Amino acid sequence: MKVEQIYTGCLAEAAYYIESEGEVAIIDPLRETKPYLDRAARNNAHIKYVFETHFHADFVSGHLDLSAKTGASIVFGPTAKPAYPAIVAEDGQEFEIGKIHIKVIHTPGHTMESSCYLLIDETGKETAIFSGDTLFIGDVGRPDLAQHVIADLTEEKLAGHLFDSLRNKIMPLNDDLIVYPNHGSGSACGKNMSKETTDTLGHQKKVNYALNPELTKEQFIKEILTGLTPPPAYFPHNVLLNIKGYESLDEVMDRGSKALSPAAFEAVANETDALMIDVRNSDEFAKGFVPNAINIGLEGQFATWVGTLVPSLKHPILIISEKGKEEEAIIRLARVGYDNCIGFLDGGVEAWANDGRELDTVETISAEEFSKIFTEKPETLALDVRRKNEYLSEHVIGIENLPLENLNANMSQINKNQPTYIHCAGGYRSMIAISILKARGFVNLIDIRGGFAAIKKAEKLPLTDYVCPTSLL
Known part of the structure; x- marks a missing residue:
């Protein structure tokens, strides 16, 4: 038996390749099929099933292309209603891959069709659980995403379902199970994910706040819904693509x-x-x-x-x-x-x-240069485009916060005629912000190289860990 996690950092997404006796199952594949086809070809194996833990919001899955190229059957958990041929499995249904079995465990909560897949090895031992967005390492799936597609599925209802799924379906399983989630730290599908991408279920029962057996259902719902940020706008569109096809x-x-x-x-x-x-x-x-x-x-x-x-x-x-x-x-x-x-x-x-065509440029200055300017002229307009929680944790006194994700809706509040200094954490997001503003006709924009990390290292400007008044949240 072979189990391989295929992790893609930019989406913090984990797909899985499972092989036994020349037969393969793929769980939650990304859009491009080549990584999975190449692995199967190297091992002279064929892909028999493509298992989906749910209709994903943060990426378009590769299940349709992979099925079309291999003849593999697509499998969803109970209640799923895909607009294309697929097996909608029953809770507890088992699928054979070579000498191993994969058992469907219906775990509604993140979405209503969300399901985990329990891996049973050649000896009949339960060895791993592919937990999708039901259970992460250090966290669980946020229950507010499905309501952006189905209005009457409130986040409170889904959080209640998730509590029941975790308590009744996941926590009774063996402590030595390896947990293989669909995402790691950096994904917007949870709020407190670990950088680790696997763990044992027993350890998660000890350290994962959502698996605390002392939490009542009401406490769980409150805890899991606290601190959620709005999901990216493309999430509902990806869900529909995964349901309807592409x-x-x-x-x-x-x-x-x-x-x-x-x-x-x-x-x-x-x-x-x-x-x-x-x-x-x-x-x-x-x-x-x-x-x-x-x-x-x-x-x-x-x-x-x-x-x-x-x-x-x-x-x-x-x-x-x-x-x-x-x-x-x-x-x-x-x-x-x-x-x-x-x-x-x-x-x-x-x-x-x-070809003799015009190029535009972006003016940049060092953190030291900016510190001198801002010290001499505190009225200088400067914007911190990090996320609100980053800003609230620590920022330069006097610099206002305009998170990059809110830029399009708030750029009218920026004075086009006044030089504006912009920084993020390290330079990636500030350049995005400046390029967007320049495309909209802003010209007096200066990037602070190295962002907040460089400003903090320069030790020239006062920092605070409480909220400064700001008009640009």
């Missing part, structure tokens, strides 16, 4: 992989009103970029920020990248349902400049 990734890649000369790129951008996304790192972007391009670098949580900041999944997108990074950008967009990439700038920014 375009083949092969077609998405063919459409997006069109190499466009600078002249053709500019013409397509003008004709389609496409969003130009520059996926290079923030330092390279600042040195020179195609005017009106938005910087969302591949080195960060690229897909999540695209999903947070680009309202429509159908909006046409043009890619600007380093040579050889185009395919990665298109795939990572497709993972969260942004399938309408229509091409990329052949040769990147260098080709644009060599």
Whole structure:
């Protein structure tokens, strides 16, 4: 028996490859099928089942393409209503893969169809549980996401279902079970996930706040609903794609992989009103970029920020990248349902400049330079675009907070005529913010290199761990 966790950091997502006697089950695959097909081919095995723990909100699953390419059956837990052929399993139903079995455990709460899959080895021993978004390491799945798709499923109702699922279905299981969740730290599907991506169930019973046996149902509901931040806007759209179906990734890649000369790129951008996304790192972007391009670098949580900041999944997108990074950008967009990439700038920014076309730049200063300016002129406008909880934990006195996720709705409050200094934690989000503002006509924008980490290290400005008055929350 082989069990492999396939972890994708940018989405903090874990898929699973399970093999026995030449038969394979895949659990919660990402959109691209190649990693799973390649593993099966190397082992001369075939994929028999694709198990889905629920209809995912934070990514588009690869179950449909994987099934189409392998003939594997798609399996959901009870109550699921997919708009395509699939097995909707009964609670307790078992599936055979070689000499092992996978047992369905219906655990509603994160969503109503949410299910865990119990792995039973060749000897009949229960060895692991693939817990989806029901149970994470250090946390449990948030129960407020399904209501964005089905209105009468309130978060209180779902939290109550989750309490029952954990107490009646998960906690009675053996302590030595290995817990394999669908997500780790950094995912928006929970609020307190550990950086660890596996653990034993017994240890989770001791340390996971949601598994505290002393909690009443009412206390559990209050605890689990406290501190939830609004989910990214693309989540409900991804749920519907996973329920209704979607375009083949092969077609998405063919459409997006069109190499466009600078002249053709500019013409397509003008004709389609496409969003130009520059996926290079923030330092390279600042040195020179195609005017009106938005910087969302591949080195960060690229897909999540695209999903947070680009309202429509159908909006046409043009890619600007380093040579050889185009395919990665298109795939990572497709993972969260942004399938309408229509091409990329052949040769990147260098080709644009060599063609005699204008480049824009971003002014940057060091944390030390900014500290001197802000000390001499405390009225200087500066914005901290970190998340609200980051800002509340510690920030520079006098710098206001405008979280990046709220920028589009609040940019009218920024004075276009006044120089504005912007920082985040380390530079990734501040460059996104500046690129968005520049595309909207703001010109007096200065990035503080290294962000809050560099400002704090400089030890020149007073910091506080309580809330400063702010008008830009």
